[in-house]
Amino acid sequence: xVQPLIYYPETASQTAGPYVHIGLMxxxxxxxxxxxxxxxxxxxxxGVKGTVIEIVGxxxxxxxxxxxxxxxxxxxxxxxxxxxxxxxxxPAVSGLCRFAADAVxxxxxxxxxxxxxxxxRYGKAFAPHIALWVVARGINVGLQTRIYFEDEDNTNxxxxxxxxxxxxxxxxxxxxxxxxKYRFDIRxxxxxxxxxxxx
Amino acid sequence: MIDQGxxxxxxREMHPLAYYPDYKTSIARSPNLPLLSMExxxxxxxxxxxxHDKIGALDNxxxxxxxxxxxxxxxxxxxxxxxxxxxxGRAVPNTLLEIWQANAGGxxxxxxxxxLAPLDPNFGGCGRxxxxxxxxxxxxTVRPGAYPWPNRGNDWRPMHIHISVYGHSFGQRLITQMYxxxxxxxxxxxxxxxIRNRSxxxxxxxxxxxxxxxxxxxxAYKFDIVLRGRRQTMFENKLExx
Numbered sequence: 001x002v003q004p005l006i007y008y009p010e011t012a013s014q015t016a017g018p019y020v021h022i023g024l025m026x027x028x029x030x031x032x033x034x035x036x037x038x039x040x041x042x043x044x045x046x047g048v049k050g051t052v053i054e055i056v057g058x059x060x061x062x063x064x065x066x067x068x069x070x071x072x073x074x075x076x077x078x079x080x081x082x083x084x085x086x087x088x089x090x091p092a093v094s095g096l097c098r099f100a101a102d103a104v105x106x107x108x109x110x111x112x113x114x115x116x117x118x119x120x121r122y123g124k125a126f127a128p129h130i131a132l133w134v135v136a137r138g139i140n141v142g143l144q145t146r147i148y149f150e151d152e153d154n155t156n157x158x159x160x161x162x163x164x165x166x167x168x169x170x171x172x173x174x175x176x177x178x179x180x181k182y183r184f185d186i187r188x189x190x191x192x193x194x195x196x197x198x199x
Numbered sequence: 200m201i202d203q204g205x206x207x208x209x210x211r212e213m214h215p216l217a218y219y220p221d222y223k224t225s226i227a228r229s230p231n232l233p234l235l236s237m238e239x240x241x242x243x244x245x246x247x248x249x250x251h252d253k254i255g256a257l258d259n260x261x262x263x264x265x266x267x268x269x270x271x272x273x274x275x276x277x278x279x280x281x282x283x284x285x286x287x288g289r290a291v292p293n294t295l296l297e298i299w300q301a302n303a304g305g306x307x308x309x310x311x312x313x314x315l316a317p318l319d320p321n322f323g324g325c326g327r328x329x330x331x332x333x334x335x336x337x338x339x340t341v342r343p344g345a346y347p348w349p350n351r352g353n354d355w356r357p358m359h360i361h362i363s364v365y366g367h368s369f370g371q372r373l374i375t376q377m378y379x380x381x382x383x384x385x386x387x388x389x390x391x392x393x394i395r396n397r398s399x400x401x402x403x404x405x406x407x408x409x410x411x412x413x414x415x416x417x418x419a420y421k422f423d424i425v426l427r428g429r430r431q432t433m434f435e436n437k438l439e440x441x
Contacts, residue, residue: 008286008425009213012399014376015222015390016361019309023299023325023361030310034265034323036255039295040247062227069311075242075369083245096247103311118241121205131242133372138224140215140393142374146242159237188228198209198234199243199370 013142016135020071021100028100040098043074043112048092050079053180055110055147059101059134062189066106070136073098074110074147081116081128114149114180120158127157129172134186144197147184148173163195171195204430206239206370207286215393222389223350243370244429249295251329258327261300261340265308265323272322274303274341276417279377279405282334283364286428290334296424297363298338299325305346305356314346339417345384357384357391366426377422378404 021029027038044052058066074097077083078090090113099108110130117125127148134143148154150173163169171194174182186194217229257264262272279298283291301307301324304316308324322341330336340360347355359376366372378385385391385404394400411419 006288008284008288009210009399010286010427011373011375011425012394012396012403013214013373014361014393014403015215015225016363016374018311019299019307020361020374022307022309022323023297023363026323026325029308031308031323031325034325035258035327037253039249039253039297039327062231065227067228073372075246077241077245083241085245085248094247120240121238126240126242129242131369133369135374136228138222138226138228140217140219140222140225140229140390141211142372143230144243144370159235159240162235162237189231193230193232195232196230196234198211198236199206199239 013140015137015140016071016142018069018137020135024071025098025100040073040096043076043093043095043097045092045094048078048113049090051114051180053112053114053182055112055174055182055184057108057184057186058106059108059136059186060188064190067101067136068103068106070101070108070134071098072100072108073133074112074130075133076112076115076130077118079113079116081118122158124156124158126159127154128152129157139188143188144199145186145194146172146197149182150174151176159197168195203244204432206243206368207428207430208236209427213396213399216395219389219393221351222393225393239370244368246365246368246371248293249329254327254329259336259338261298261322261324261326261338264326266321270321272302272341273319274322276339277342278337278339278411278413278417278419279360279422280335280337280408280411280419281422281424283330283336283366283424283426284334285366285371285426287431289428290330290332291366291426292330292332292334294330294334294367295327295365296330296336297325297327298340298360300340300343300360301346303341303344305344316344316346342379345382350389354389355384355387357382357388362424364424364426371426373424373426375424376403377420379420380404380406
């Protein structure tokens with residue numbers, strides 16, 4: 001016999017379902033003014049330091065169809081790589097955004113500030129990136145991934161370095177499509193499947 | 200001084216399968232390729248914080264919050280309550296919990312729900328609260344109805360409340376569902392069945408809690424939630440140069 005190992009397993013996930021917007025984005029669900037202040041409507045405020053950018057994209061299923069019901073959350077630091085709550089953070093960056101695929105076109109838009117690089121425990125910094133968490137009907141555990149940028153130096157990023165099949169690195173890199181404008185598509189399955197993270 | 204280390208890796212055995220054919224929508228929405236496993240970094244170990252000023256007085260009262268207190272919702276009055284803990288058994292204080300649900304007839308107030316059960320003019324179906332310093336929370340609501348959904352020929356969702364939790368870091372982010380003790384539809388539900396570990400599914404079923412029920416007012420259901428924990432060690436401070 002040994003001492004009992006007292007450990008509480010994490011509660012199991014369940015799908016967010018098709019009506020996730022009621023709870024997390026009530027205005028999108030058709031219920032405006034439910035709360036006096038909705039959470040995650042924008043990750044930045046007036047006076048933000050750095051470059052304001054726009055990222056557009058879609059979430060595609062294994063058949064190539066763009067999901068109309070996907071909801072995404074993004075989390076990021078400010079332009080200097082400092083997260084909200086840490087010392088010296090830009091007070092105009094909350095860092096959290098909730099955005100949904102358009103119910104007609106399936107396209108999403110994230111308007112935010114270009115994040116700075118952040119240190120890792122092991123010396124090499126992570127290249128500028130935005131963490132994403134994707135939920136929808138049919139997704140049983142929220143999918144984690146990241147947006148990196150093609151106009152940044154990603155060569156030493158410790159996460160991208162771990163991707164064995166090098167062409168798959170591209171699935172995490174937003175493409176520049178205009179002045180301060182990027183495209184980032186997420187493919188849940190099949191050709192060009194996005195690298196999802198267990199992190 | 201014990202430092203907060205990386206997040207404890209997720210034990211995927213404790214979670215649903217991504218691909219579960221009886222839940223048809225999962226077939227084309229589940230990744231085929233393996234997830235990339237890696238130790239957490241700052242993007243996962245930090246997270247948003249929410250002040251009490253964001254939360255309105257009725258936000259955790261779904262019986263009254265849609266009408267701003269003017270008229271109560273129809274249905275069986277219940278209190279859902281419990282604690283948010285981490286895998287180390289420590290309370291998670293001041294974390295945001297958000298819930299959403301169908302009304303007592305099984306209808307959601309969402310532009311895409313066309314179920315023939317009527318909307319309740321006094322019920323919106325969402326609420327939010329922050330846990331207190333002991334990780335404890337409460338919601339007052341009505342018991343949601345079961346409802347049919349398009350999947351196999353005749354699938355019904357058991358009564359359930361959706362729950363979203365942050366914890367203190369983005370890597371702890373979790374959405375789950377609470378079911379109700381004694382509901383025979385749980386064992387017929389392909390979404391519940393995506394969880395292959397029976398004790399993990401049982402942990403999503405809230406027991407009736409008479410001790411916290413209020414006589415002549417509401418029944419209580421207890422629902423505790425466990426989020427990912429972090430390694431705590433004094434041996435992880437100086438890894439530069441390794």
